Structure formats: structure tokens, C-alpha cells
Amino acid sequence: MVELQGIPVSPGVAIGPALVLDAAGYRIPRTLLAADEVDAEFARLREAVDKVSTGLEANRLETSAVAGEHTGDIFAAQLQMLHDPRLQAELRRRIREERQSAAYAVSRVLHNYAAAIRRVDSPLLADRADDVLDIEKQLLMCLGAVSAGPLSDLSEPVIVLSHVLTPSETANLDRNYVRAFCTETGGPGGHTAIVAKGLELPAVVGIGSFLDQVGDHCNVIVDGDRGRVIINPDAETIAYYRKKLKDRRSLTARLSELRDLPAETIDGTPLRLSANIEFPHETSTCIERGADGIGLYRTEFLYLASHEEPSEEDHYQAYSRVIREMEGRPVVIRTLDLGADKMGHRPMAEHEHNPFLGLRSIRLSLRNLDLFRPQLRAILRAAIHGDVRVMFPLITTLAEYRQARMLLNVVAEDLVDAGIPHRSNIPVGMMVEVPAAVMMLERFAPEVDFLSIGTNDLAQYTLAVDRSNENVADLYQSSDPAVLRLIARCVEVAEQFDKPLSICGEMSSNPARALLLLGMGVRHLSVPPSSLLRVKKAIRSVSIDQCIEIANRVMQLEAARDVDLYLLDRLGEYVPELIVT
Amino acid sequence: MSKAHSRTVVVRNPQGLHARPADMLVRMANQYTSSILISRGGEAVDCKSILSLLTLGAACGTELSLRVEGDDAEAAIDSIEQLFLRGFDEMGDEDVADNNSDRNEPGDSSESAESVGQTDSTPSA
Structure with missing residues (x-):
């Protein structure tokens, strides 16, 4: 039995036989010779x-x-x-x-x-x-090293072990057979982690070199709650995890009873609890779990999951499906967030030394209008089917926001001229992910219809930590007091200008951190579908005064670790059912 | 002591330095004992390694510099230059006769503008 520790990025437990991959999907374990x-x-x-x-x-x-x-x-x-x-x-x-x-x-x-x-x-x-x-x-x-095809022809449940898995590889994992995955590289906020959460696959990343200790068909346990991977577990460990799996299933069953109850605190403070999605097929899960809407629809997965560059029609079809299925509930579409660790089909900007500080997201969209325009047209066309809102990611300067908004107007005029059915009076907002935008938020606020904080990037840019770099992953914490101060400032400005504010980063998916955000004055959270019921359970177990008390105490603390320990403590007191052991 | 020879050549065949021309280039280079480096921008590679040549991504119109050093350097650089001038025998007769290397087939430009490279989201480890 070998126990390994990595970074937990997607909760859940899985037990099964190992499938060891190299970067391309062939089964080549890294073996060293005598x-x-x-x-x-x-x-x-x-x-x-x-x-x-x-x-x-x-x-x-x-x-x-x-x-x-x-x-x-x-x-x-x-x-x-x-x-x-x-x-x-x-x-x-x-x-x-x-x-x-x-x-x-x-x-x-x-x-x-x-x-x-x-x-x-x-x-x-x-x-x-x-x-x-x-x-x-x-x-x-x-050399006898390639047996059959790679991941494409699985016929039995496996746990995938790999040096690295890219977001698109993760997205293409066969969910009928892949029970969990773990990788040597990666960090908590990377997009592979987000995809894993979206697919509800238990995942542990950033384990460091370990593939040479594993052969195919070894029995493996992945504990996505605690970031633990166990190779060839003994009978006692297997029994322990089997029980854990059973407990988890019964918790899921109990939580599902909450789906039709409103997301409100004990004292009746109403909140909006929306879902983050990347694929249209996730909407059914969102509805099943009673989401108030889609708070973040990540559109770049249209690029990553297919081998063709999507056309305006592809965008339109995907958006229309989501909007129709949400039956009038708000759907917030985030425009393309390509670049850095999410590349499309063309070489966007090659050899960037610092891709996260480079040509990514809205910057890339504004420089590639042939890419951006079809998306904006598709959004306005799809808007006739329901309550659509659009937001631009990674806005750093006022000029960027104005340029993007102007482009949306130009595209709307084109659609009018061409006589194509569309709706252009939709709310337009921005994502607050760069400290510069927080500092200038009073200037942005009058020009936007809503604000949405992306805590993943905000933490990365505030703490100067590459969220996909496992060497500094421990510094990347959205509960860092510095990040919390920036969020508090956003809440203040949003209240001053009476603009709706939501938090759609991974931060709000953690029930304990969600309580903190409520205490800080946030009233709209958007979380992965897998977290909807857990967060709702937490919200319905506390009063708003208790949340405010939590926030006041947390703002006295000096380190992310202290914040998380304190929050875990409070969660244990108010919502003990959610504490997984 | 042999002296180093340098010369600039231009890729003239419409399809660029793909597998077949690269193969011809390596065969030609292997007929000489001199060391032959070929570079695009600052990146120089061994002209006797086809895999390295392909990483240059030299499309039609790309300027490359040759640097040859060894006993038979002069003969080597001449015959390699000839290969480039002949467009690796991949040009229509009139292209060579007109010596009009800039001319593209009408279909070529639109095709390369529309087609995009496939994703390679697998980083090399």
C-alpha cells in the first residue's frame, strides 16, 4: 500500500483499477532500468x-x-x-x-x-x-508498449493516472467508465480542475512524480475530498472507503430533498443561487437541483471539446439550447476566455513567456474580431429565447470595457441591417478579476448593468501566484485576507451604485466560504452544479446575523489558513452534516 | 583550415519545406562531410536532421540562412542552393521559366487562410 498526497480539486471518492497514461493517451508508464x-x-x-x-x-x-x-x-x-x-x-x-x-x-x-x-x-x-x-x-x-487504443475504447471502470491532463482531454473522458483521475502536475484553480468539477469526477492533481510506482490494473483509491491517492490499498482501507462512498450517497439523497426549497437563510434573507456550466448538457442537472439560473456560462469549451473551430451557428445552437431549457431563468453568458491554459485551434500568441499576463481572454477577443464577432452575434440572436445577459471577462481598463460594449452595439446594428431576428436590450456586465478593476470600480460601476467577481483569477492576480503551478499552489487561496479585502471593496461599490453583484468563482462553491461571502454582503452566488445543494444546505442552516459575525471575525485574521480553519469550525457548528470525515 | 560559407535562400515551392522537400534536403546534405546549419530568424538547426528541419515551419516565401563549414563546404552550399532555386522540383515548368517565385496558385491563398491547424493541447513534457 502506497499513500500519496496531492491537491484535491474535485470532491468525491472512487475505487477501481488504474489506467496509466502518458501525455498522448498511450499507456506508457515511466519505468527506469537497472x-x-x-x-x-x-x-x-x-x-x-x-x-x-x-x-x-x-x-x-x-x-x-x-x-x-x-x-x-x-x-x-x-x-x-x-x-x-x-x-x-x-x-x-x-x-x-x-x-x-x-x-x-x-x-x-x-x-x-x-x-x-x-x-x-x-x-x-x-x-x-x-x-x-x-x-x-x-x-x-x-516494443510491445502499446496494447490497444487509448482512452477511446474503454470497456470497464478505470481510474486514470497521468502526468498531465489538459482541459480538453479531461472534457473528453468517457464518463461511463472513468471514475476519477489523478495527475502529477496541476494546481487547484487550473481549468482541468474546473472541468473535473463540472463532470463531477473525483480528482487529485499536483501529486508530483509517482507514475513509476504504478502499473496498470493496480487497485487505486482516489479521495478527492482530502487530496489522497492510495495505490494497492489494504483490506481495512478499502472497507473504510466503501463506507465513505455509502455515506456520501445517503447524504446526496438527503440533500436532493432541498431542490425545490428557496435559497434563504433561517431569518428569511433571500439569496440567488445560480450554477456555473461549461456544456449545454449540464443545464438539466442545474434544473434538477433547483438552480435559480446560470450565473456563469463558460463558452470556450465550445472550442476545446471539438476539433473544428465553432461557427456562429454552433454558438447559436449551444446558447439557444441552454436558454430554452432554463425556461426564463437568467442565463449569464461570459464571452470567450481563451488563452493562457485554454487554447483554441489556432496558434493565438505563441511562445508567451507569461501567458497569464499575456494575450488572453477579452484582450485576445478584441484583437481577433473574426473570432469575437460570431460569438456576439450568436448571443444576441439567442437572446430572443429567454433572459440572457452577457459579461466580458478579465476587464482591466475602462477602454477595454467600452470597446467591447461598442462592438456589441455594432454587431446589433449589423443584425438589424441584415433583418436577422435578435434582441439587443440585454444587460451587459463585466467580470471583476483584476485588482486594477477593483481599484477603479467606481468608474466602471455607472457604465455596467451588473458585476461578477471571478475569484480564481482575482486571487491569482492579487497573490502573484500562477494557479496551475504546483510549486506555488499552496500560496493560491481565494480565502486570503488580501483577496477578501478586494471582495469587500467590490460589495461596497456595488451597493453605492445599486448594481447587482455576484460571485461566480470556485470560492463560493465551498459551503464554509459561501457563508463568509453572505456575511460580507454578497447576495448572489454562482457555483458548479455539483455544489448547488451543499451550498443551499449551508445557507438554509444559518441566520444572516451569524454570517455577519463570521465575516467580522474573519476580517481580523491574517492568513488564509487561519480563515479556512475558522470557517471549517463554524461550518461544523452550524451545518455538521456537511463535514466529511 | 576550411572556412565557413554563408548564404541566404528562399523557400519557393508553394507547399513550403514539408516532408518530401525536407527529405531531399537531408539526402543532399548527407552527400557532404561538412557541417551544415540552416536557420530561420535566430533558430539554427542541423540540415541533416529531418525532424529538426520540420520544426522550422518554413512556408513558401520564408527566408533561411545556410552556414556550412568543412572540407567540401563550397560544393555543399552550391548544391543546396540549387535545390531551393529549383523549388525542390515541386513547381510547374512555367514557374521556373518565369523565375516568378511569388506567384501562388489561385486556390492556395484562400485555402491557407481558411484552414486552421488542429489543436495540440498536449504539452510536451
Whole structure:
């Protein structure tokens, strides 16, 4: 039994057999060789190279005979790649000096080449990366390292263990079979974490190097509540977690009774409790759990989950579906938030040294109007189906907000001119995620219809912590007193200008932190569908005076850790059912 | 002592330095013992490594600098330059005759404007 500690990013518990992946979805565990195995392993590689080489040569002759020499040259080029002196030298170095297994070395080196080729600006040339991956696959098959297809053909429940999972890979996990996942890299606020929460998959990230300790089919427990991963658990541990799974199911059953009750405190202070979604199909869960609306619809997943760049029609169809299914409840659409850790299909801004401080989100949208315009048109067109509101992410300056709003007006005029049905009198708001916007909020407030605080980015930019970097992940806490002071200031300005304010960051999904936010004067929370009932349970268990007392006490504290410990204590006192042991 | 030769070449064939031209280039380079580096902007790669050549992403019109050093450097740089001038034998006859390397097929420009590269959201570790 091996116990590992990582960062819990999506709650829940799962028990099942391991499926170990490398970055591409092949099953290549990182195995290291003993000194006396190096020669034999290198010989195995030579043999595999010869075999693949013979195969390619046969393909070349055959194809040339059937389709002409020009077509056969494709295989000549692949042969050239296979025998590339740089490639061979690097493989030799990794096996002989770093003692990596041949399969692991092949997969790493060819992947690096493929990634470098994929990054070039010419689409035609970038596609040559496929040739490189093809060689990788053939070598891995000769080395006996690739059994079947990757994640696409699962037939039994598994727990996915990987060095890294990107947001789109996470989004494409087969939920029928994948029970949980854990990764060596990653941090609590990354988008992979958000997707995992959206899919309600227990997940632990940022574990550090551990894949070499795991083989396929090992039994694994993932504890997404406490960030624990247990490899080959003993009978006692399994029994403990089986009981935990059972308790969790019965809590879920009890919470589901709350769905039709209003989100209000004991003394009757009314609140709005909305849901954050990324995929249209999540709306049904939101309705099932009694959400008051969609407080944050993240639209970039339209880009990440498909291989085609979405058209205006794709946007329109997705939005219309969500809006219709919400039957008149408000739907707040956030415009594209691409860049940094969420890339679309085109190279947006290559080689940024500091992507989170770079061309991302609204900045990227305003620079790529061919990308932004179709989305804005689709939003205005879909607005005829219900209560739609739009907000712009990562607004830093007044000029940015005004530019975005003006563009929305221009797009509306275009639709009028073209006689296309739409509705343009929709509320327009901004996300408050950058400290600069908080400092200038008095100037923004008169120009916006509503404000929404994105605590993930606000914490990242306030604390100068890259939320996806596991080395500094412990510094990233949205309950940090500095972040709380910025939120308090937003509440104050919103009240002064009488503008609705909501919090849609991950912060409000934590029931204890939600109580704190209520005490600070926030009256609208938007949380992942998986958290709706837990947060509602917390809200319905306290009075607003108790929340204010919590907030007053918290504002005296000096560190995020103290804040969270105090909050956990209060939650234990007011809502003991929600404390998972 | 052999002296280093440098020269600038331009990719003229419409499809750029893709797999087949890169293969020809490596074969040509391998006929010489000189060390041959080819660079785009500041990034120089080994001309005898096809994988490295492909990472340059040299589309039609890209300027590349050659730097060749060794006993047969002069012969090597001449024959490599010839390959580029011939557009790796991928140009219509009239292109070579007119020496009009800027001309694109009418379909080419619109196609490259519309097609976008596939996602590669898998970072190399």
C-alpha cells in the first residue's frame, strides 16, 4: 500500500483499477532500468527501429507501385525521420544515460518533436506532426508498449493516472467508465480542475512524480475530498472507503430533498443561487437541483471539446439550447476566455513567456474580431429565447470595457441591417478579476448593468501566484485576507451604485466560504452544479446575523489558513452534516 | 583550415519545406562531410536532421540562412542552393521559366487562410 498526497480539486471518492497514461493517451508508464538492463534495452530499441524501417520500406515500394513514386515518397520521408541522427542520439542518451525504458524514451522524444512541429504557423507544415506520431506509434507497437487504443475504447471502470491532463482531454473522458483521475502536475484553480468539477469526477492533481510506482490494473483509491491517492490499498482501507462512498450517497439523497426549497437563510434573507456550466448538457442537472439560473456560462469549451473551430451557428445552437431549457431563468453568458491554459485551434500568441499576463481572454477577443464577432452575434440572436445577459471577462481598463460594449452595439446594428431576428436590450456586465478593476470600480460601476467577481483569477492576480503551478499552489487561496479585502471593496461599490453583484468563482462553491461571502454582503452566488445543494444546505442552516459575525471575525485574521480553519469550525457548528470525515 | 560559407535562400515551392522537400534536403546534405546549419530568424538547426528541419515551419516565401563549414563546404552550399532555386522540383515548368517565385496558385491563398491547424493541447513534457 502506497499513500500519496496531492491537491484535491474535485470532491468525491472512487475505487477501481488504474489506467496509466502518458501525455498522448498511450499507456506508457515511466519505468527506469537497472544498470545491467541498459544494453539489452538498447538492443530492443535497435530491433524495433529495424522492424519499423523494413515495414516503411515495404510501404514505400508498394505505394510507389500503386500510386506513383511521388506518393511513395511520403514513406521515404518517414524513413528519414526514423533514422534521424538527432533522434537516434537522443534515444541513445535517454536509455544509456538516464536509464529510461525504450518505450518511455521513444514516447517522450517523438512527442517533443511532434509538439514543436505542431507549433509552426503554417497549418500544412504543422500537420507533419502526425507523421512523427505515426512513427512513435509503430515503434511503441514493436516494443510491445502499446496494447490497444487509448482512452477511446474503454470497456470497464478505470481510474486514470497521468502526468498531465489538459482541459480538453479531461472534457473528453468517457464518463461511463472513468471514475476519477489523478495527475502529477496541476494546481487547484487550473481549468482541468474546473472541468473535473463540472463532470463531477473525483480528482487529485499536483501529486508530483509517482507514475513509476504504478502499473496498470493496480487497485487505486482516489479521495478527492482530502487530496489522497492510495495505490494497492489494504483490506481495512478499502472497507473504510466503501463506507465513505455509502455515506456520501445517503447524504446526496438527503440533500436532493432541498431542490425545490428557496435559497434563504433561517431569518428569511433571500439569496440567488445560480450554477456555473461549461456544456449545454449540464443545464438539466442545474434544473434538477433547483438552480435559480446560470450565473456563469463558460463558452470556450465550445472550442476545446471539438476539433473544428465553432461557427456562429454552433454558438447559436449551444446558447439557444441552454436558454430554452432554463425556461426564463437568467442565463449569464461570459464571452470567450481563451488563452493562457485554454487554447483554441489556432496558434493565438505563441511562445508567451507569461501567458497569464499575456494575450488572453477579452484582450485576445478584441484583437481577433473574426473570432469575437460570431460569438456576439450568436448571443444576441439567442437572446430572443429567454433572459440572457452577457459579461466580458478579465476587464482591466475602462477602454477595454467600452470597446467591447461598442462592438456589441455594432454587431446589433449589423443584425438589424441584415433583418436577422435578435434582441439587443440585454444587460451587459463585466467580470471583476483584476485588482486594477477593483481599484477603479467606481468608474466602471455607472457604465455596467451588473458585476461578477471571478475569484480564481482575482486571487491569482492579487497573490502573484500562477494557479496551475504546483510549486506555488499552496500560496493560491481565494480565502486570503488580501483577496477578501478586494471582495469587500467590490460589495461596497456595488451597493453605492445599486448594481447587482455576484460571485461566480470556485470560492463560493465551498459551503464554509459561501457563508463568509453572505456575511460580507454578497447576495448572489454562482457555483458548479455539483455544489448547488451543499451550498443551499449551508445557507438554509444559518441566520444572516451569524454570517455577519463570521465575516467580522474573519476580517481580523491574517492568513488564509487561519480563515479556512475558522470557517471549517463554524461550518461544523452550524451545518455538521456537511463535514466529511 | 576550411572556412565557413554563408548564404541566404528562399523557400519557393508553394507547399513550403514539408516532408518530401525536407527529405531531399537531408539526402543532399548527407552527400557532404561538412557541417551544415540552416536557420530561420535566430533558430539554427542541423540540415541533416529531418525532424529538426520540420520544426522550422518554413512556408513558401520564408527566408533561411545556410552556414556550412568543412572540407567540401563550397560544393555543399552550391548544391543546396540549387535545390531551393529549383523549388525542390515541386513547381510547374512555367514557374521556373518565369523565375516568378511569388506567384501562388489561385486556390492556395484562400485555402491557407481558411484552414486552421488542429489543436495540440498536449504539452510536451
